[in-house]
Amino acid sequence: MEKPKPLWQAICDTLRAEIARGHWRTGSRLPTEAELAQRFDVNRHTVRRAMAALAEAGLVQSRRGAGVFVRAPARLPYHIGKRTRFHQNLLTSGRAPSRRILHAAIARATEAEAEALALPPAAPVHTVEGVSLADVQPISLFRSVFCATRFPQLGAALAAGQSVTAALKALGVRDYTRKSTRISGHIADVLQARHLDIAPGDMLLLSEAINVDTDGHPLEFGQTHFVAARVDLVLDGADFGPVVA
Amino acid sequence: MEKPKPLWQAICDTLRAEIARGHWRTGSRLPTEAELAQRFDVNRHTVRRAMAALAEAGLVQSRRGAGVFVRAPARLPYHIGKRTRFHQNLLTSGRAPSRRILHAAIARATEAEAEALALPPAAPVHTVEGVSLADVQPISLFRSVFCATRFPQLGAALAAGQSVTAALKALGVRDYTRKSTRISGHIADVLQARHLDIAPGDMLLLSEAINVDTDGHPLEFGQTHFVAARVDLVLDGADFGPVVA
DNA sequence: GTAGATTTGTCCGTATGTATA
DNA sequence: ATATACATACGGACAAATCTA
Numbered sequence: 124m125e126k127p128k129p130l131w132q133a134i135c136d137t138l139r140a141e142i143a144r145g146h147w148r149t150g151s152r153l154p155t156e157a158e159l160a161q162r163f164d165v166n167r168h169t170v171r172r173a174m175a176a177l178a179e180a181g182l183v184q185s186r187r188g189a190g191v192f193v194r195a196p197a198r199l200p201y202h203i204g205k206r207t208r209f210h211q212n213l214l215t216s217g218r219a220p221s222r223r224i225l226h227a228a229i230a231r232a233t234e235a236e237a238e239a240l241a242l243p244p245a246a247p248v249h250t251v252e253g254v255s256l257a258d259v260q261p262i263s264l265f266r267s268v269f270c271a272t273r274f275p276q277l278g279a280a281l282a283a284g285q286s287v288t289a290a291l292k293a294l295g296v297r298d299y300t301r302k303s304t305r306i307s308g309h310i311a312d313v314l315q316a317r318h319l320d321i322a323p324g325d326m327l328l329l330s331e332a333i334n335v336d337t338d339g340h341p342l343e344f345g346q347t348h349f350v351a352a353r354v355d356l357v358l359d360g361a362d363f364g365p366v367v368a
Numbered sequence: 369m370e371k372p373k374p375l376w377q378a379i380c381d382t383l384r385a386e387i388a389r390g391h392w393r394t395g396s397r398l399p400t401e402a403e404l405a406q407r408f409d410v411n412r413h414t415v416r417r418a419m420a421a422l423a424e425a426g427l428v429q430s431r432r433g434a435g436v437f438v439r440a441p442a443r444l445p446y447h448i449g450k451r452t453r454f455h456q457n458l459l460t461s462g463r464a465p466s467r468r469i470l471h472a473a474i475a476r477a478t479e480a481e482a483e484a485l486a487l488p489p490a491a492p493v494h495t496v497e498g499v500s501l502a503d504v505q506p507i508s509l510f511r512s513v514f515c516a517t518r519f520p521q522l523g524a525a526l527a528a529g530q531s532v533t534a535a536l537k538a539l540g541v542r543d544y545t546r547k548s549t550r551i552s553g554h555i556a557d558v559l560q561a562r563h564l565d566i567a568p569g570d571m572l573l574l575s576e577a578i579n580v581d582t583d584g585h586p587l588e589f590g591q592t593h594f595v596a597a598r599v600d601l602v603l604d605g606a607d608f609g610p611v612v613a
Numbered sequence: 614g615t616a617g618a619t620t621t622g623t624c625c626g627t628a629t630g631t632a633t634a
Numbered sequence: 635a636t637a638t639a640c641a642t643a644c645g646g647a648c649a650a651a652t653c654t655a
Contacts, residue, residue, distance in 0.1 A: 304603040308553055308571040308596025326553040326571055351553025358549040358603060400620060411644045432621045433652030
């Protein structure tokens with residue numbers, strides 16, 4: 124971060140994260156502006172600036188003389204289209220993206236993975252698993268698989284914490300696009316719940332995606348379990364091609 | 369039906385429906401080919417032909433000497449793209465589409481509906497609610513909203529059980545495309561569970577879509593609650609426009 | 614561990630209806 | 635009309651893998 128974030132924006136992010144985390148329920152009243160000012164040790168006007176941003180985003184609604192009320196359990200709109208990039212996606216929503224790598228290794232492709240990447244069965248593949256976060260809140264668990272024969276050096280770049288886009292770029296992949304996406308609903312097991320800071324049994328949205336290079340060859344097969352309570356998957360019309368066929 | 373369906377295909381459909389309905393659990397063994405041949409009163413080879421189709425679809429897996437095993441709880445791939453049509457969608461998956469209208473009326477648009485259709489607040493709208501079925505199995509609950517001022521006659525056509533596409537066609541709408549889709553995860557309440565033949569608390573995938581005419585004007589705002597255990601939402605690459613930008 | 618029964622996989626063949634050239 | 639090709643459906647025999655007693 125080169126530019127320091129304005130104070131009101133930091134407060135806004137903090138409150139948004141707390142609302143998203145369910146710290147305050149939908150419909151409940153937030154602490155008064157005076158109380159929040161004291162908590163963050165800022166002037167009441169700075170709190171008001173943060174509140175204005177939250178109200179603009181439709182997250183809260185203020186009623187004069189009554190207080191500020193939580194409107195909806197803040198769901199992050201995650202855009203899926205021809206070019207779906209995690210970092211860019213969150214930045215346009217004004218959230219801070221980050222990833223925590225849990226595991227990276229070379230393994231034999233499972234049946235599904237080999238088919239998705241158009242590889243022979245049990246071909247060697249890089250596998251990367253981790254947690255995606257927005258403003259320090261877990262958003263999703265991902266598992267990405269790449270052909271190890273084609274990208275021998277990929278493991279190091281990914282384990283070093285680089286984004287997928289950056290790691291691929293370093294290996295000469297200038298661009299990649301999404302070929303297909305499949306979305307299904309599932310239930311979090313104990314392990315997933317631990318990593319995502321939710322309760323076992325909570326809802327997950329599983330997005331299974333195949334990314335291809337400019338030649339149409341499969342590059343990456345990614346499985347991402349989103350916390351359903353925290354994200355909406357949005358398919359933009361612009362990404363569906365021209366409206367008039 | 370003009371052309372009679374081949375025997376093996378009918379058997380395939382029957383078994384698929386039974387698997388989808390949960391008649392046989394995931395991982396369990398199906399009756400032997402000999403038993404099925406006796407049940408359907410056909411030759412064993414005909415059963416094998418049906419099995420081959422199920423295996424092709426990834427629904428079952430056979431192990432020589434052991435039997436045929438259910439691979440996955442048959443999820444219907446529901447394709448979402450520029451032109452998403454319920455009937456066509458199911459037909460390409462070899463399932464029989466049908467709808468049951470629960471309620472159709474003219475009402476005032478809610479805030480969200482008015483915004484989606486670009487109408488003034490509380491404008492009059494047709495609302496249609498119902499259940500979508502595949503092979504007599506409930507797939508989703510839908511609620512569609514149309515501008516009542518633009519389509520005064522739409523209510524009758526829809527209540528008569530016509531498809532959305534057919535009803536709009538009768539009113540001069542030659543084509544419509546999907547502008548945007550938002551997918552989120554929810555939990556079924558008691559009422560939804562009753563209509564969808566599931567248990568309260570089961571997972572639902574909510575798809576909120578805006579369809580526009582060829583001029584880009586919003587036509588329909590549709591909210592569809594899919595039974596997560598019965599459908600996958602599939603976004604095809606071809607519908608995202610050309611791969612090479 | 615072995616033998617035998619069970620079950621799927623593969624090969625042979627025959628007959629029939631349908632679409633195509 | 636005729637010939638050809640193809641998908642459907644049936645019947646049988648045996649091999650290979652698996653399960654069970």
